[in-house]
Amino acid sequence: MKENVVIIGGGVAGMEAARQLLFLGYNPIVVEQQDHLGGHVSQWNRLFPDMASAQDLVRHMGEEIVDANIFLETKVNFINRLREGYLVMLSNGVSVACRAILIASGFRLFDATRKEEYGYGVYDHVITNADLENWFNGNADSRIPAAPKSVGFVHCVGSRDLKAGNSQCSKVCCMTAVKQAIEMKEHFPDARIYCFYMDLRLFGKKYEDFYINAQQEHGVQFIRGRISEVGETLDGRLQVKAEDTLSGKPLRAQLDLLVLMAGMVCNPDAAELARMARLEVDSDGFLRSADNIAGIVGSNRPGIFYAGACTGTKTVPETLAEARSAALDIHRFIQGK
Amino acid sequence: MTDFGFTLSRSSALDLTKADTRLYERLCSLSPDARTCMGCGSCSATCTAGPYNGMSLRKVILGLQRGQDVRPMLKGCMLCGKCTMVCPRGINTRQLILNLCRIYD
Numbered sequence: 001m002k003e004n005v006v007i008i009g010g011g012v013a014g015m016e017a018a019r020q021l022l023f024l025g026y027n028p029i030v031v032e033q034q035d036h037l038g039g040h041v042s043q044w045n046r047l048f049p050d051m052a053s054a055q056d057l058v059r060h061m062g063e064e065i066v067d068a069n070i071f072l073e074t075k076v077n078f079i080n081r082l083r084e085g086y087l088v089m090l091s092n093g094v095s096v097a098c099r100a101i102l103i104a105s106g107f108r109l110f111d112a113t114r115k116e117e118y119g120y121g122v123y124d125h126v127i128t129n130a131d132l133e134n135w136f137n138g139n140a141d142s143r144i145p146a147a148p149k150s151v152g153f154v155h156c157v158g159s160r161d162l163k164a165g166n167s168q169c170s171k172v173c174c175m176t177a178v179k180q181a182i183e184m185k186e187h188f189p190d191a192r193i194y195c196f197y198m199d200l201r202l203f204g205k206k207y208e209d210f211y212i213n214a215q216q217e218h219g220v221q222f223i224r225g226r227i228s229e230v231g232e233t234l235d236g237r238l239q240v241k242a243e244d245t246l247s248g249k250p251l252r253a254q255l256d257l258l259v260l261m262a263g264m265v266c267n268p269d270a271a272e273l274a275r276m277a278r279l280e281v282d283s284d285g286f287l288r289s290a291d292n293i294a295g296i297v298g299s300n301r302p303g304i305f306y307a308g309a310c311t312g313t314k315t316v317p318e319t320l321a322e323a324r325s326a327a328l329d330i331h332r333f334i335q336g337k
Numbered sequence: 338m339t340d341f342g343f344t345l346s347r348s349s350a351l352d353l354t355k356a357d358t359r360l361y362e363r364l365c366s367l368s369p370d371a372r373t374c375m376g377c378g379s380c381s382a383t384c385t386a387g388p389y390n391g392m393s394l395r396k397v398i399l400g401l402q403r404g405q406d407v408r409p410m411l412k413g414c415m416l417c418g419k420c421t422m423v424c425p426r427g428i429n430t431r432q433l434i435l436n437l438c439r440i441y442d
Binding site: 117156160161162163164198199224225226227228229241242243244245248250251 | 375376377378379380381382383384387388393395396422423424425426427
């Protein structure tokens with residue numbers, strides 16, 4: 001009989017860990033709240049740096065784990081400590097005894113309505129990065145004009161923002177903004193595209209190429225200044241205010257569409273899991289790894305492991321690498337090595 | 338001295354080694370959050386006075402860090418406090434300006 005490993009979260013972290021655990025001879029049990037696997041990635045359109053289809057990735061990963069036990073629309077009700085291992089009670093009535101649990105509960109996208117000064121949900125033409133991906137996926141969005149003349153992207157919405165309770169950099173939004181700016185230019189070649197940033201953090205493989213490409217091929221204008229407030233003109237356009245800090249002057253612009261780069265914040269469900277299993281929460285609100293260099297996938301409890309954005313903001317490849325790493329650590333733990 | 342018919346202009350380069358940052362340090366002792374400014378410009382963008390008289394809190398803090406006289410700019414502040422509402426680092430900007438005025442007094 002194959003040994004059970006409970007994986008909490010069926011996003012790409014949980015899926016990749018399940019794939020590896022199947023390969024290592026275990027019976028992974030994936031618990032997912034939503035009615036589908038793939039988490040945030042399943043809602044995205046194309047992924048940097050190679051513009052690969054997010055849907056294809058999730059579909060392919062799903063095909064790899066058909067032999068796993070997957071419980072959709074299911075939550076963890078409680079986790080009890082046993083003499084050896086844990087008893088995990090699920091909302092569908094199933095209870096699982098296991099020696100190892102993988103938490104892959106991911107992140108939440110920052111709720112952009114909380115930055116009231118940006119007018120999300122108030123003005124007609126303010127959307128988020130996630131809304132734009134949804135539109136790229138072919139879903140209609142009445143907030144996106146048929147032929148916008150100017151489009152603005154606001155970096156760091158709910159990231160690096162102490163007032164929003166999230167002082168951390170969300171890491172992927174700069175790159176996402178550059179990617180989406182290029183994609184918008186491809187949709188609307190005549191539009192002017194502006195990115196309003198505080199610092200551009202394009203750290204990953206090929207990210208800088210995107211930046212150069214956005215400047216050179218697409219004429220995206222990068223303005224170093226954080227938008228302080230958004231208003232609406234009488235004819236329904238958006239009026240934004242920023243300081244053009246490089247010229248040292250206050251700047252105004254009228255836009256037809258404003259895209260807010262909502263950042264990653266810790267998933268409140270992870271805090272609930274932490275309470276159930278007595279896990280430590282880090283100062284940034286994410287789960288605290290055993291060690292932020294050598295033990296990112298480890299927790300403070302034996303047999304409980306982490307993968308992906310439950311411990312901090314991660315890119316997709318980082319998340320997948322952690323999932324593989326966690327699967328191997330779980331294998332070693334169960335083997336007693 | 339021989340007059341060659343030209344003069345040398347003073348360099349406008351900032352000399353960090355010679356910059357007198359004592360005012361900035363005094364400000365930071367009264368308003369420690371001044372050190373957390375990352376120069377995003379939200380304060381200046383939202384400033385009601387700035388577009389008309391050149392007030393920019395971002396430039397005030399930067400100027401102090403570079404040892405410059407920022408009093409002309411400071412005079413433009415009307416203490417409305419709008420900048421306090423938009424600062425992502427949560428700096429108490431209005432109190433910072435008042436503290437700076439006290440130091441200059």
